[in-house]
Each structure stands twice: as structure tokens, then as C-alpha cells.
Amino acid sequence: MYVIRSATLQDLTIVVSWIRTADECERWAGTQVAYPIDLSTLPSTIKFAERNAYTMLIGGSVMAFGQVLDKPQNRQHLATFIISPMHRSRGHGRTFLHELLHRATADRVGLNVNEDNSVAISLYAAAGFTAAERPQDQQASPRSRYMEWKRSVPTDD
Numbered sequence: 001m002y003v004i005r006s007a008t009l010q011d012l013t014i015v016v017s018w019i020r021t022a023d024e025c026e027r028w029a030g031t032q033v034a035y036p037i038d039l040s041t042l043p044s045t046i047k048f049a050e051r052n053a054y055t056m057l058i059g060g061s062v063m064a065f066g067q068v069l070d071k072p073q074n075r076q077h078l079a080t081f082i083i084s085p086m087h088r089s090r091g092h093g094r095t096f097l098h099e100l101l102h103r104a105t106a107d108r109v110g111l112n113v114n115e116d117n118s119v120a121i122s123l124y125a126a127a128g129f130t131a132a133e134r135p136q137d138q139q140a141s142p143r144s145r146y147m148e149w150k151r152s153v154p155t156d157d
């Protein structure tokens, strides 16, 4: 059984311990965060706030982290999404992604994902994200693809 709650700065410290190389760092947070990660500047760099950051816990231990950032025009941005290395490939990414989309309030949720991150691309595609044109306010590495999820409109029938 898992629990989802707002993330704290202490949780962020645990998440940083999961990032072991510059490449993993870029996959996680894009080019905005330099490796080795400076914990004193990380919260402001990723615009961390308890209202936009979530963590998933199993047995009281933090095992996932992600942010849903507000953007203009009824849009939000999924960022810094990660499952702890010890808990990957067991369906937790799918569960946590659905939980974050359930908490999203905008009609569109975008994200950047590295073109070589095939596991993440499969996960996002299975959840309904498709490749889309990157909005002008979004900066990202040329190695990344922009994907977007659109809230489905309920039909009358």
C-alpha cells in the first residue's frame, strides 16, 4: 500500500541521493540542474514548493518524487519525475504518474523527456501523452522531446 503526500525539502535530499551521474541528472531534471547537484540552490532552480511537489511512500519510505508546475493558458508541466532505483520496473511509475495526473488541475499537462529515455517515453505514451509542439515559455535540451497529455472531455452518451 502506498501513500502520496506533498514533498518536503528533506524528501528532496533523499531524491538527490538516487542521482549518481551527470547523465542521470539530465534525464531527471534536464539541463537546468548541474551535476554534482548543489542542494543549496536546487529548490529554487526547480521551483520547489510543497504545493507543486509530491512524493510517494511505501512502508514510510520515500520512493518517488515529481512536480506539477503551473503554467499559463490552463497548462501545467510535469517535472523532476523519478522512481527510486530500487523500486523501478514494478509498476510504481505508472501508479505515481496516474496519481499526479489525478491531482493536475489544468486541461493540458506537458513534459520534456530525453529522446533516449525509452522507458519514460513508453510510460508517458501509455498514460496518453503524445508528442506536441513545445510552448515558447518552455526551454529544454535539444536532446529532449516535448509530450502533452490532454484532459478528456466527458461525452453525453
Ligand SMILES: CC(C)(COP(=O)(O)OP(=O)(O)OC[C@H]1O[C@@H](n2cnc3c(N)ncnc32)[C@H](O)[C@@H]1OP(=O)(O)O)[C@@H](O)C(=O)NCCC(=O)NCCS
Binding pocket: 027, 028, 080, 081, 082, 083, 084, 087, 088, 089, 090, 091, 092, 093, 094, 095, 111, 112, 113, 114, 117, 118, 119, 120, 122, 123, 126
Ligand atoms: C522512467 C521511470 C519513472 C519509470 O518508472 P518505473 O517504475 O520503472 O516504471 P513502471 O514499472 O511503472 O513501468 C511503466 C512502463 O515503463 C516501461 N518500462 C518500465 N521498466 C522498463 C524496462 N526495464 N524496460 C523497458 N520498458 C520499461 C514499460 O512500458 C512499462 O509499462 P508496462 O509495465 O505496461 O509494460 C523510472 O525508470 C525512473 O525513475 N527513471 C529515472 C528518472 C527518469 O528518467 N525520469 C523521467 C524524466 S522525463
